[in-house]
Amino acid sequence: MTTLRKLRVSAFGVGAVLASTLAVPAVADSSFYSQGSWHFGAGVINVNPKSDNGTVAGADASIGSDTAVSLTAEYFIRDNIGIELLAATPFDHDIALGGSHIGSTKHLPPTLSVNYHFPTKGKFTPFVGLGVNYTTFFEEETPLGTLELDDSFGLAASLGADWQITDHGALRVNVRYMDIDTDASLNGADIGTAEIDPITVGVSYIHRF
Template identity: 55%
Template sequence: MKHTLRITTAALTLAALSTGAFAQNQGDFTLGVGLGGVFPTSGNGTLAGAEADIDDGYALTITGEYFIWDNVGIELLAATPFEHDIDLAGIGFAGSINHLPPTLSVNYHFPTDTAWKPYLGIGVNYTTFFDEESPLGNLELDNSWGVAVQAGVDYAFSDKDAFRANIRWIDIDSDVTLDGAQIGTAEIDPIVLNFAYVRKF
């Protein structure tokens, strides 16, 4: 009897981790909360004749995704502000910036027979810059529109809960002015890593 009970328990556990675990069906909605890191590409353009270097930034993230078809969702990424320092070659610290990078994506989640649910997505990003500060003068960065692509995976630990890890590349380029004069274009183009808890409703 105990042996049969163990087999039954194991079978039920495997069933929970099969296709039905965290299935993404039409009409489902998921909400994710996590931590994101924005890692600008090396070589962030030339500003005022000097090579710019923009450092990494971290913030809390939130995502909401609505499934318009089975396995196909429209996702909005939002976050608390990311902050970055800007250094210029030969000058050093040249300022700091804050930005918000809301991103709207269409994702395809691959149906699997396991708790692992990989997905791919493509979308559009709008980055708005604010609270720019610089010891050199009045620093301003223009807002940016660009394409965003991502790959990720959910690990389901129930039919409604999952851990998520994903990586994005976002095209972010911004014209920069100092005291009203254009001094170049900041080429940020970051890799964005995010780790989150996701709940399905």
Template identity: 45%
Template sequence: MKTKILLPLLAAAFGCAALPAAHAEDNWVVRFGAHVVDPKSDNGTLAGMKAHINNDTKPSASLEYMFNPNVGLDVLAALPFKHDVKLNGQKAASTKHLPPTIGVNYHFMPEAQISPFVGVGVNYTHFFDEKGRGILKGAKVQIDDSWGVAAHAGLDFKLSDKWLITADVRWIDIESDVKVGGAKVGKAKVDPWVYGLSFGYRF
């Protein structure tokens, strides 16, 4: 099911390359800031116990190529996020992950002082450095990587022709199988909201 959704999204993203650029320059926007990955409150059931995953904040960066004043292809990256996993309120594991996301944004009023935008894209989340903690200390914990849809919305605040501030939020579909000692114990349903604030520069 996810493959049927993701392939058309990727095709749409790269198909935008056929759109003519409106400028000879200033087609790129680079942003540096920070994002919070805030998993939803109910993260599924693992080994018959209710799972909870905490949030984390890390520095982030994005690069957007503007095909025209309204449409841009955006890539988001960040330093690895770290999360603790609790089962029935007891610490059970920790993990790190990298969640690169690519998507197409539509900017409604690109020439205005405040310009809202919305977007849709795809996310690939790579989990690594999983460790058993507390009740699972010493156990081998594995969390599978995840592909999912990502939705995006935000506001660009123009400071000058070159500089801007961006406040944005994303919802990302992240669901991964979890194994302990090689045996599947359930699916972690992370599905986080991702909040960010960045400084941007057009060039």
């Protein structure tokens, strides 16, 4: 083989390698969010109710924040479009009226959402979601008597992003708004509606199957 031919072959080989390298992104998101795939996530989520929680028993109500373990499952009905279920371990919230602590409650807020993951063709993938939240309250406690908080249905919206770290794993940060209102009663008498309407912030690891 002549020197010139060797140079041509070498140049062709280098060019092929460069072309193949440039053609494939560092992490291909097309398969990560493909139709038929499942994503399971585990992390932590903070539920922070809005500052003005309405008037209950003639006084301004205040609901405290709490952090718990979060679990998510998402099934992709089409590329980049998934149906997600959010679950968590129970949240424990302090309740104050007129600035004085009067009790506490626990709640679970399962939320079903439809998410759209923007096809960025890279490691960073933002998404938006819209769905419905169901919140159930239990273990209400107060020294004033028997406190009951009704379950709640409401809309939920989310905004977040994934940072893909492997072919099957990603780190996720997301923020959600939940419309949560509950009618309260004390010793069987209605005392008002608590408007919780929290903003939640979550961090989790997502694994694709």
